[in-house]
Amino acid sequence: MTPTIKFEALADTAHPLSRELLCTVWPLDSRSEESPGAEPIVEGHPILVGSANPRPEESEVSLPTPGNYLVDLKFPNGRRTRRSVSVTADEPYRFFVQESRYATNGPRNPSAAPTSFLKDAPRVVMSAARSIFAHSELEVRLSATQSAPGFGSLRALRGFLKDLESESSDAVLINRERAADLAHTVEIDSTPANVDAEFQSATHRRAWLLINGQGRDTTVVPFPNGWTSGSGEGAFLLTVHRKATTGDEATKWSVSLQLRDPSYGSLLDYLTRRDFQGSNAVSQTMRTTALAALYEKQMNPYAAAAGAYMLAITDEDAHAEQGHWIGNLTERFSWLPDGPIAQGYRLLRRTEKGTKEFHQARLLLLKAADRGLPYFTIGLTLLTEALNFISLASPEDVEAKRSLAAAMSAQIACVRNEAFCTLQTSRYYRLPQGPDERM
Amino acid sequence: MTTFRLDATEGPGTHVFIVGVGTYPHLKGGAGNPTPQPMGMGQLTSPPLSALKVLEWVDKDLNNPVAPLKSIEVLVSQPAPASYTDKTGVTAVIDGATLARFVQSAQAWFDRASSDPNNVAIFYFCGHGLGDGLNSQLLLSDYGSENKPLRHAINFSAFRLSMGACKATKQLFLLDACRVVDPTMLVDPFNLGDSGLAPGNVTKLPTHIANPVIYSAKAGEQAFGPPGEISYFTEALLHGLSRCGVYLSKGKKWAVSPNHLQIAIAGLLDDYSGKPHCPVDGLVGTGFEIHFLDNKLPEVVVCVSLKPSTGSAEAKIKATCSGVDHVRGNQDHPWRTFLPFGPCLVNAEFAAPPKYSAAPVQLYLQPPWQEIELELV
Numbered sequence: 001m002t003p004t005i006k007f008e009a010l011a012d013t014a015h016p017l018s019r020e021l022l023c024t025v026w027p028l029d030s031r032s033e034e035s036p037g038a039e040p041i042v043e044g045h046p047i048l049v050g051s052a053n054p055r056p057e058e059s060e061v062s063l064p065t066p067g068n069y070l071v072d073l074k075f076p077n078g079r080r081t082r083r084s085v086s087v088t089a090d091e092p093y094r095f096f097v098q099e100s101r102y103a104t105n106g107p108r109n110p111s112a113a114p115t116s117f118l119k120d121a122p123r124v125v126m127s128a129a130r131s132i133f134a135h136s137e138l139e140v141r142l143s144a145t146q147s148a149p150g151f152g153s154l155r156a157l158r159g160f161l162k163d164l165e166s167e168s169s170d171a172v173l174i175n176r177e178r179a180a181d182l183a184h185t186v187e188i189d190s191t192p193a194n195v196d197a198e199f200q201s202a203t204h205r206r207a208w209l210l211i212n213g214q215g216r217d218t219t220v221v222p223f224p225n226g227w228t229s230g231s232g233e234g235a236f237l238l239t240v241h242r243k244a245t246t247g248d249e250a251t252k253w254s255v256s257l258q259l260r261d262p263s264y265g266s267l268l269d270y271l272t273r274r275d276f277q278g279s280n281a282v283s284q285t286m287r288t289t290a291l292a293a294l295y296e297k298q299m300n301p302y303a304a305a306a307g308a309y310m311l312a313i314t315d316e317d318a319h320a321e322q323g324h325w326i327g328n329l330t331e332r333f334s335w336l337p338d339g340p341i342a343q344g345y346r347l348l349r350r351t352e353k354g355t356k357e358f359h360q361a362r363l364l365l366l367k368a369a370d371r372g373l374p375y376f377t378i379g380l381t382l383l384t385e386a387l388n389f390i391s392l393a394s395p396e397d398v399e400a401k402r403s404l405a406a407a408m409s410a411q412i413a414c415v416r417n418e419a420f421c422t423l424q425t426s427r428y429y430r431l432p433q434g435p436d437e438r439m
Numbered sequence: 440m441t442t443f444r445l446d447a448t449e450g451p452g453t454h455v456f457i458v459g460v461g462t463y464p465h466l467k468g469g470a471g472n473p474t475p476q477p478m479g480m481g482q483l484t485s486p487p488l489s490a491l492k493v494l495e496w497v498d499k500d501l502n503n504p505v506a507p508l509k510s511i512e513v514l515v516s517q518p519a520p521a522s523y524t525d526k527t528g529v530t531a532v533i534d535g536a537t538l539a540r541f542v543q544s545a546q547a548w549f550d551r552a553s554s555d556p557n558n559v560a561i562f563y564f565c566g567h568g569l570g571d572g573l574n575s576q577l578l579l580s581d582y583g584s585e586n587k588p589l590r591h592a593i594n595f596s597a598f599r600l601s602m603g604a605c606k607a608t609k610q611l612f613l614l615d616a617c618r619v620v621d622p623t624m625l626v627d628p629f630n631l632g633d634s635g636l637a638p639g640n641v642t643k644l645p646t647h648i649a650n651p652v653i654y655s656a657k658a659g660e661q662a663f664g665p666p667g668e669i670s671y672f673t674e675a676l677l678h679g680l681s682r683c684g685v686y687l688s689k690g691k692k693w694a695v696s697p698n699h700l701q702i703a704i705a706g707l708l709d710d711y712s713g714k715p716h717c718p719v720d721g722l723v724g725t726g727f728e729i730h731f732l733d734n735k736l737p738e739v740v741v742c743v744s745l746k747p748s749t750g751s752a753e754a755k756i757k758a759t760c761s762g763v764d765h766v767r768g769n770q771d772h773p774w775r776t777f778l779p780f781g782p783c784l785v786n787a788e789f790a791a792p793p794k795y796s797a798a799p800v801q802l803y804l805q806p807p808w809q810e811i812e813l814e815l816v
Contacts, residue, residue, distance in 0.1 A: 028803035039690060070805050078718075080702070082809050084802030276723055352643035384573050385596075392597050392634070392641040408571060412620050 003063040005071065005085065006092040009050040009099045015185045015237050016099045018050035018262035019269070020282045021073045023061055028068040028084060044277060046285045047073070048262055049097050058287065063087055071095060074278065075102040076269030077417070137178050137213050138253060140186065140238065142223060143171035144205040147335030152206070152372030154406040158433070160372070161425055164208060165218055171210065174238075183241035187234025188223075199226065199301050204335050206372070211240060213251030218425045221257050222375045224302040235260055257420045263288040264306055268419035271306070271378040276313055283310050301333045302375055308342035309378050312349070330364065337371035338379045340364040345382045353393040362390050362400065369403040373410060373421050380414060380421055383407050440543045441533045443498060443511040443525040451557035452509030453729075454607070455497050456548040458577075459490020460536045460566030462516040465583030474583025478569075478621060485664030486565035487517035489615060489673035493563050496677055498525050502731050506559045506609075512548045514540050516566075516580035536566070537581045538591045538633060545598070545635040549605050558607035559729065564593075565670060568616025568662070575618050575654075576632045587630060588621075594632030599652065601636035603645025609727045610650040611697050615672045617661045618654065651697045651722040653704065657714075671708060675717075679703035680730055682738045682777060683807045688728055693737050696726030699807050706740040706808035711773060737780045739804040743811045744773035745787060750795040750815045754787040760804070780804055787813050 007023070009016060025042040041064065048058040063069060066089045074080045079101055087093045143164055145152060152160045175186055188209075198204055207225035212218040229235040237260060240253040259265040263282060270278035282288060295303035308326045326346065329339035344364030351357035365386050374380050387404035391397060413428035414421050446452065460483070464471030467481035494513050501508050514536035515521040524530040534540045552560035567578040574596040582591040595614065602610055634641070655662040655672030664670030669677075678684075680695055684703035688694035697719075705717035741758065745751050751772040758765045758776070760783045767774045783804050787797035795815040802811070 026805060028805075039687075068803060070803060070809075082805075083811075084800070084809075274720055349644050349646050354642075381573060388574065388596055389600060389641065389644055392600055392638070393643075395638065408573075411573060412571070 001089050001091075003066045003087045003089050004092040005061045005063065005069070005087060005095050007047045007049050007059050007061075007073075007095050007097060009102075010096040011099060015187075015239070016050050017237065017258060017260065017265065018048060019076050019102050020046040020048050020262060020266035020285065021075055021097065021102060022278055022281055023047045024072040024074075025061060025063070026070040026072075027064075028070055044074075044281045046266075046281050048287070049102065050099060051262060058285075060092065073097065076266045076273075076275075076278065077102060078273050078275070137250065138184065138240065139176045139210075139212055139215075140174040140240075141171035141210045142174055142225075143167065143208045143210055144225075145208065147204055147206055150370055154369045154372060154410055155402060157373065157406065157410060158428070161220060161423075161428065164210065164220065165425065174209075182243075182245065183239065185237055185239045188236040188238055189228060189234040199299060199333055204333075206335055209238070209257065211238075211253060211255050213242070213253050216251045216426075217253070219253065219255040220373075220423045220425060221255065221420055222373050223257075224375055224420075227259075227300055227302050229260055233260065255415075255422055256418055257422065259419065261291065263291050264303055265419070267310065268306055268376060268378070271309055271313075271376070272381075272417060272419050274378070274381070279310055280314065283307070301329060301336055301339070304329050305336065305338035305342060305375065305379070308339065308346075309376065309382070312342040312346040312382065330367075335371065337368045337374040337383075338376060340368040340371070341374060341379045341383045341386075344368060345386050348386050348389065358393075361386070362397075365390065366399060366403055369407060373423065375420060377414065377416065377418055377421055380407065380411050384411050440540060440547060441513050441531050442547070443494075443513065443523065443529065443531065444508055444527065446507075446509040448509075449555075451506040451555045451559075453501065453503050453506045453559040453561065454510045454512070454548055454552040455501075455508070455561045456512045456544065456563070457490050457494050457497070457514070458536050458541065458562075458564045458566065458579075459486040459488075459493075459515045459517075460564075460578065460580050461485070461487040462518055462535070462580055463567065463578070463582055464580070466567075471584065474588075475586070476588055477583065480567050480578075483566065483664075484666050485668060485670045486615070487515050487521060488667070489565040489664065489669040490515050490563070491521060491523065492669050492677065493565075493673060494523060496680065497561075498523075500681060500730075502733055503559065503728060504731065505728055506557060509558075510548070510551050512544045514544055536579050538579050538635075541579055541593065541635050542633075546637070549602065549636055552607040552610075553605045556606050556608050559609045559611070559727070560602070560605060560607040561611045561613070561729070562602075563613045563615070565615040565664075565673060568614065568618055568656075569621040570618035571620065571631070574631075575614060575616065576621075577614070577616060589630060589632040592632040593635045595652075597632065597634035597641065598636060599650060600645065601634045601638075601640035602650065603643065603648065604640035608648045610648060611729065612650065612652040613676060614652060615655040615662055615664075615670050615676075618656045619661055649697075649721075649723070649727055651701075651726075652720045653697065653701050654718045654720075655708075657716075657718050672704065672717075675704040675707035676700070678707060678740075678777075679807065681732075683740050685732060685737045685806050686726075688731070693732040693735075693806075694728040695730040695732075696728060698722055698726035700729070703740060703807035706742065707775070709742070709775075737806040738777040739780055739806045740775065740808045741778045741785075741804065741811060742773045742775050742809070743767075743785055743813065745797070745813050745815055747815060748772055750787070750789070750797075753789055753794060754797070754815075755789070756787045756813070757785070759784045759786075778804055780806055785811050785813065787815070 023045045024040045026040045048054050072082045207223040209221040209223045237258045239256045243249040267282045326343045344361045347361035384407045390400045414423050465474040466477050515533045516535040521533040569576045577593040579591045679700045684695045684700035685693040686699050708716045756767040760779045786799040797813045
């Protein structure tokens with residue numbers, strides 16, 4: 001039997017997530033004081049953990065001979081673990097990883113494991129809520145907004161958020177309860193009746209999750225409505241947790257929307273941390289490639305945007321076809337900010353001030369800011385970075401500076417380590433008004 | 440402008456720029472007119488000491504045959520001017536870190552670093568910092584002297600982008616400063632700090648060079664240093680540089696790279712909260728050599744924990760490396776220590792009658808960092 005290390009998740013969360021970790025292995029036996037080291041025999045290899053039925057090639061590493069090896073595992077959330085293991089030819093070495101260590105923002109303490117809403121509530125309540133109750137301790141709603149040009153623009157975000165909150169009673173209620181615990185998790189999958197999944201329609205409306213406690217401290221997350229898992233399982237996990245059940249902290253729910261899809265979920269986690277090596281490794285696995293083809297067939301613009309960010313930040317010259325495809329993402333999905341961000345950033349990386357491409361990139365980034373809050377945190381990061389660069393390269397560019405100020409405000413109010421833009425309105429409202437708002 | 444170890448010979452070299460700011464005349468406790476917006480900031484004792492320690496290490500210990508040390512540019516602000524005698528015997532009083540001095544020194548550092556594409560350019564800053572989302576503002580000594588909040592601060596993003604025009608293809612930025620968000624910065628997007636370098640430098644995104652940034656603090660959070668001592672980040676940085684942030688370069692020599700340095704610092708600063716430490720930006724590829732450990736074997740940051748941890752109080756945790764015992768001398772759990780690179784046996788012993796017994800772990804320690812868990816039964 002080939003000596004093998006098999007990676008498995010050790011369940012310590014109520015709602016496990018599968019993720020791709022990056023594995024590096026060094027042989028140890030051939031060493032001595034005189035021969036102080038060796039090159040790794042496996043380097044940055046993606047390993048799938050947490051999946052119920054992983055294929056061997058996804059969760060195992062084969063080694064040339066039995067013996068002692070040093071294993072380094074890098075997690076999508078930036079942590080890593082490193083252990084020495086002894087591998088025999090008789091049976092695979094089972095390398096366990098705690099789920100709570102690699103999952104981005106799940107509750108870490110198993111004793112404080114979240115209770116699922118699903119035990120008592122349907123996945124999505126399809127009727128619009130007409131609340132006759134006082135504000136509950138925890139409410140999750142899904143709202144839809146029009147996608148007219150400029151509506152929801154980052155430069156007018158304050159008014160947009162106020163409107164979104166004030167009209168939230170007409171939104172689809174996903175959950176409401178008198179929460180007694182510190183943490184909850186809800187699965188979200190199906191497309192509610194009041195939002196449409198017709199992505200390319202000119203009347204397509206963007207969906208937004210609004211999460212609050214007792215009507216206060218609302219967190220807003222642009223929801224990638226229509227991204228389904230296809231397996232009957234919810235495509236997303238929404239985890240909320242708070243520090244205390246009484247006092248001021250009781251209404252301050254920390255919100256984390258996570259994609260169940262292990263490949264794209266991992267890709268987004270690595271991208272969010274700007275770990276481009278990790279992103280690149282995950283994007284090249286067979287699983288991710290197969291999924292990319294599937295999503296392309298389904299015309300899933302969110303998955304396409306994640307792929308576009310990957311292309312935007314790498315130096316590899318994408319095939320002409322891919323460049324064309326990123327352009328299509330901008331043009332066909334006129335409500336999606338992430339398309340022009342990826343396209344503009346990619347152009348900007350390959351050009352310099354004064355060129356036609358620089359001008360084109362600038363217009364794309366201004367267009368992106370005009371489309372509103374991007375879906376992904378990496379998008380908001382790249383938009384801010386690109387506008388900052390344009391503002392420095394062209395100090396006279398007032399429009400770029402105004403959009404930069406708006407993007408910075410949004411970024412400060414968003415939770416940085418979440419894959420999806422997760423905007424805390426109370427934080428946003430406390431920020432000084434930007435130049436556009438003061439005019 | 441204060442320069443040590445200037446070597447104008449041709450060929451690749453390492454050019455270092457060190458800034459340590461402890462004295463802020465316009466902040467709380469300072470001798471100048473107080474700024475109306477001190478934002479709770481005052482005088483610091485740790486940054487000058489940290490900067491001088493880094494200066495000493497660079498001067499005496501930096502060893503890079505690929506790019507030998509060719510200049511150290513340094514600015515330090517502390518109550519009495521700092522002075523330093525370098526390895527060659529040259530003594531100089533070090534200029535304070537005002538904006539005017541910074542601009543002068545930064546340009547000199549830029550020009551020297553730009554003299555050869557194979558140069559290594561290293562920038563280190565320790566002092567007050569502010570965040571504005573992605574970016575950091577590094578506050579210089581004369582911060583608050585004008586009624587424009589960021590007039591005497593370095594907009595780090597602009598500074599790093601400006602360094603994209605420098606020909607040195609290996610650049611490393613080490614920022615030991617808070618990144619707490621200051622919303623007042625957003626009020627005026629037309630005044631976001633100074634780049635410290637010629638504005639015309641920013642014409643293209645620096646995608647053609649390696650220019651990672653290693654931060655002491657996560658975005659929006661604080662950095663710490665004990666009063667009167669060097670900061671925690673700088674202490675970890677120096678350990679990483681001289682002991683453990685290494686890999687075997689070309690299979691021959693132990694070399695420090697930004698990538699391994701970050702892992703070493705993260706391992707040393709880990710507070711076991713479950714959150715990742717020592718954030719980086721722009722770390723791509725396999726890195727580049729900053730320093731070589733000649734005639735010295737590396738060490739490894741080791742973190743030993745017991746499972747369950749309830750056994751920690753009575754455990755004598757011991758690591759035996761090449762016949763030498765290293766014993767936990769305190770009750771820290773997990774136990775963090777440095778152990779020599781190579782084979783090692785880690786065990787936990789309990790006094791009779793033993794409540795637990797541990798399965799010893801035999802392993803080969805490899806830098807920069809290793810976690811070891813002893814299972815107790």
